[in-house]
Amino acid sequence: MKIVKTIAEVRAAVKEWRSEGLTVGLVPTMGYLHEGHASLIDASVRDNDRTVVSDFVNPMQFGPTEDLQSYPRDLEHDAALAEAHGADLIFNPEPDEMYHEGFSSFVDMTVLTQELCGLSRPVHFRGVCTVVSKLFNIVTPDRAYFGKKDAQQLAVIRHMVDDLNMPLEIIGCPLIREEDGLAKSSRNTYLNAEERKAALVLSQAIKIGSELVKGGETNAEKIVSAMKAHIEAEPLARIDYVKLVDAATMQQIPTLDRPALCAIAVYIGKTRLIDNFFTEDVKA
DSSP: OEEEOSHHHHHHHHHHHHHTTOOEEEEEEOSSOOHHHHHHHHHHHHHOSEEEEEEOOOGGGSOTTSSTTTSOOOHHHHHHHHHHTTOOEEEOOOHHHHSOTTOOOOOOOSSTTSSTHHHHOTTHHHHHHHHHHHHHHHHOOSEEEEEGGGHHHHHHHHHHHHHTTOSSEEEEEOOOBOTTSOBOOGGGGGOOHHHHHHTHHHHHHHHHHHHHHHTTOOBHHHHHHHHHHHHHTSTTEEEEEEEEEETTTOOBOSBOOSOEEEEEEEEETTEEEEEEEEHHHHHO
């Protein structure tokens, strides 16, 4: 497995693979890889002849008060995990390789980005769409892999690919959890022992909501209220949002009369964590 720092090196590798008639999968990440990322790499290796993992903490998707500087980084660990799971190349550029001096072109979106994380992180999805579009142009993959934990991001990327007629397939992969239920996240490393225990309130609330849906409840307000009540009972938790939205448009709905996403974002201390479930998965 190779680690490259420049766009030219990625393009040269992909050009060689294409000359051999090989298919290419892309796993976009911000590094500090864990089992959730490993599952994406596994899926790409299964589906494609070659797999590229991008390892880039994208400054454009962080707001001015967010955790860009403290976001965990460990390329040596990432390389070991990616190689163990069969990746062929890691693309680990510096910010000035992705955003040259005078960079002023962006990919933006309305509607899907105006709910959930888009409300509290107003610059986030413009940064996501811009960097992912650049990665698609650089790697030209046949398929790209994203986790369902970032459900809104997955919906946004799928919509962008459809809107802009990008010639690749977007694959959504299951959310991966710790043994005690906490959703895998690079930001879990921010939690101290007390916060780590308190963070279980997210997966517990998800279970409450999913059990209500499984039992036939269709009133969104009742489901959300039950979940909020459980989270609010934890002193270290502060709710950003708990919402039921249309799974395609990310717009709030009053009744479960269509495929829906129940998404939550909660601060545990200073750490913002997310979790979710899709109603269709619960009913299946």
